[in-house]
Amino acid sequence: MTPTEPAAQGGAVTAERPPLPVKLVIAGGFGVGKTTAVGSISEIEPLTTEAAITEVAAGVDDLSHTPTKTTTTVAMDFGCITIDPTLKLYLFGTPGQDRFGFMWDDLVEGAxxxxxxxxxxxxxxxxAAVDYFEHRGIPFAVALNAFDGTVEHSLDEVRWALDMADQVPVVVFDARERGSVRDALLTVLELALSRTEG
Structure with a gap:
């Protein structure tokens, strides 16, 4: 049946609606896994703005925990994922370095x-990322990326160190695993939905 044909029962006209577009931002410091997370879950080839790390940048950015990192995001990452027929997430990853912070307001608008x-x-x-979302009243969750399958601190220790409110979810995930990224994003969606219903 095409969208303009009457339904078999009752003669009602049905039309397939496109999924609702929802914008989410993926933020964090330099080399924490933002680009990897977007790439792991995006159903399209993600748009990335990776540039080679120069000697000058290496002198500014801390590479001690990411010694094999050779590129960095200089504008944004973009991907999308259809959650179900009614909902499609558009993902915008921020650059991690402070010197690119001026882009955040544009990237976050409408999220x-x-x-x-x-x-x-x-x-x-x-x-910086936690403060940004807190000061603008934007719902957010914190996701500890399990590098090498482990995290250095417990969720409670991280919550205490970041001085976050109890309603901010803190989860452990793996930016390389699609299902793990999906679950983290759904945590943000559920939080945003509870804010609108509250």
């Missing part, structure tokens, strides 16, 4: 929520 990815070996790198 229903954010996922702050954290490398628990260097919690200092995520303070």
């Amino acid at each position: 229903v929520g954010g996922l702050v990815i954290v490398d628990s070996r260097r919690l200092d790198d995520c303070y």
